[in-house]
Amino acid sequence: xxxxxxxxxxxxEEKTLGKEVRDLVMPDLRExxxxxxxxxxxxxxxxxxxLYKREQTKFSRIATGEFSEAYFSGQSELARDIAxxxxxxxxxxxxxxxxxxxxxxxxxxxxxxxxxxxxxxPAHREKLFNxxxxxxxxxxxxxxxxxxxxxxxxxxxxxxxxxxxxxRLSDGDLTHRIGADAPEKIARARQDYNEAMQKLDQVMQxxxxxxxxxxxxxxxxxxxLQALNxxxxxxxxxxxxxxxxxxxxxxxxxxxxxxxxxxxxxxTQANDMVAKSSAGMKQTQQAMQEIAESSSEIAxxxxxxxxxxxxxxxxxxxxxxxAARAGEAGRGFAVVATEVRSLAHRSADAARDIRDLIEAxxxxxxxxxxxxxxxSQILDETRGKMAEIDTLAGTIRSSAExxxxxxxxxxxxxxxxxxxxxxxxxxxxxxxAEATRLRDQAHVLHGLLSHFRLTGSGLAMESWQAGxxxxxxxx
Numbered sequence: 001x002x003x004x005x006x007x008x009x010x011x012x013e014e015k016t017l018g019k020e021v022r023d024l025v026m027p028d029l030r031e032x033x034x035x036x037x038x039x040x041x042x043x044x045x046x047x048x049x050x051l052y053k054r055e056q057t058k059f060s061r062i063a064t065g066e067f068s069e070a071y072f073s074g075q076s077e078l079a080r081d082i083a084x085x086x087x088x089x090x091x092x093x094x095x096x097x098x099x100x101x102x103x104x105x106x107x108x109x110x111x112x113x114x115x116x117x118x119x120x121x122p123a124h125r126e127k128l129f130n131x132x133x134x135x136x137x138x139x140x141x142x143x144x145x146x147x148x149x150x151x152x153x154x155x156x157x158x159x160x161x162x163x164x165x166x167x168r169l170s171d172g173d174l175t176h177r178i179g180a181d182a183p184e185k186i187a188r189a190r191q192d193y194n195e196a197m198q199k200l201d202q203v204m205q206x207x208x209x210x211x212x213x214x215x216x217x218x219x220x221x222x223x224x225l226q227a228l229n230x231x232x233x234x235x236x237x238x239x240x241x242x243x244x245x246x247x248x249x250x251x252x253x254x255x256x257x258x259x260x261x262x263x264x265x266x267x268t269q270a271n272d273m274v275a276k277s278s279a280g281m282k283q284t285q286q287a288m289q290e291i292a293e294s295s296s297e298i299a300x301x302x303x304x305x306x307x308x309x310x311x312x313x314x315x316x317x318x319x320x321x322x323a324a325r326a327g328e329a330g331r332g333f334a335v336v337a338t339e340v341r342s343l344a345h346r347s348a349d350a351a352r353d354i355r356d357l358i359e360a361x362x363x364x365x366x367x368x369x370x371x372x373x374x375x376s377q378i379l380d381e382t383r384g385k386m387a388e389i390d391t392l393a394g395t396i397r398s399s400a401e402x403x404x405x406x407x408x409x410x411x412x413x414x415x416x417x418x419x420x421x422x423x424x425x426x427x428x429x430x431x432x433a434e435a436t437r438l439r440d441q442a443h444v445l446h447g448l449l450s451h452f453r454l455t456g457s458g459l460a461m462e463s464w465q466a467g468x469x470x471x472x473x474x475x
Contacts, residue, residue: 306351
């Protein structure tokens with residue numbers, strides 16, 4: 001709407017009445033304006049000179065109907081200044097004091113003229129008040145037009161500022177802040193928006209940092225779980241091999257236990273045989289002693305035979321001597337004596353041979369007895385060792401049986417561990433799958449966060465990095 005075309009031009013009579021109103025009210029204008037402007041600034045004590053001059057010029061123009069381009073320009077500037085300082089209700093309250101003050105000043109001046117030579121008639125008084133109200137309402141219309149226009153401009157600028165902020169937020173730019181040059185009427189919204197963006201920016205930075213840590217952690221967990229899965233599979237394979245090896249060991253231990261039992265039986269039998277051999281050696285030793293005694297007795301008998309042969313030889317010698325003395329009569333006896341002597345020599349030689357044989361046999365018997373004694377002692381020692389072997393074999397049998405029981409328990413435990421390892425391997429695969437899914441979700445979250453531009457971080461929306469929103473950044 002063009003307010004300049006809406007204001008009706010005044011007639012000459014109206015302009016004359018307006019000049020009369022101006023002249024009557026002008027002396028009280030400063031006081032009227034001071035009361036009105038205190039609505040804008042309650043601490044104001046004196047109206048500033050430049051402000052009074054502007055208001056004085058404006059009042060003179062509206063009172064006389066001079067709605068010129070200068071008036072409209074000045075009123076527009078004045079209305080914008082006021083609109084930036086106060087709200088519309090306060091503006092109307094202040095203008096009400098202004099209009100009322102002008103009417104009161106006019107009334108006061110007209111009452112003062114009653115004591116003069118030419119008092120004002122009621123009809124003329126009514127015309128003056130009507131003309132003042134016409135001037136005031138024309139000024140109010142222009143002021144309201146410019147006030148609302150200024151408000152509309154301010155609102156439009158505020159909407160532009162808020163719209164730009166919301167567009168930047170929609171683009172994911174959390175670094176944007178509404179500046180201090182924003183309209184005063186959105187000061188609270190500006191403060192709330194900036195605080196919200198500051199908090200959201202900080203939260204998103206924390207989320208970005210946490211997401212990076214979660215991503216690193218999930219990557220590490222996924223890698224560790226993959227390695228764990230591989231190790232678990234290897235462990236399961238090793239447990240299976242261990243189970244087979246333990247089965248072989250169990251069979252070997254069982255064979256060892258059976259061998260140990262057989263060894264105990266054999267050792268017992270060998271011990272019995274050694275005991276019997278020891279008893280036989282003792283009997284042999286006794287027989288050898290008896291042979292030695294018999295040889296001693298035979299030696300004595302041979303000594304007697306040797307003595308007999310020597311005495312026979314002496315007797316034969318004496319018989320030969322006597323036969324020689326007898327001469328021819330003793331010749332036959334001499335032959336007998338010679339034969340006896342020869343027989344005595346042969347008996348002595350035989351006795352000597354028998355004695356040598358008996359002595360040799362005694363030596364052999366002595367050596368045999370010593371060997372029998374040594375053998376008997378060795379058999380006694382062997383019997384003791386066999387007893388020890390029997391005891392050790394019994395111990396080995398007991399140990400082998402205990403090992404057999406232990407190996408069976410270990411084998412059972414290995415089988416159970418193998419089952420648990422297989423379960424752990426299956427669980428490890430499931431956890432690996434979940435960790436991989438969590439890692440993928442962390443990557444997705446990181447990708448979502450990359451759509452935001454944050455202060456002091458490398459995260460930025462891809463379109464910002466590509467530079468395809470330069471116009472918005474310039475805005």
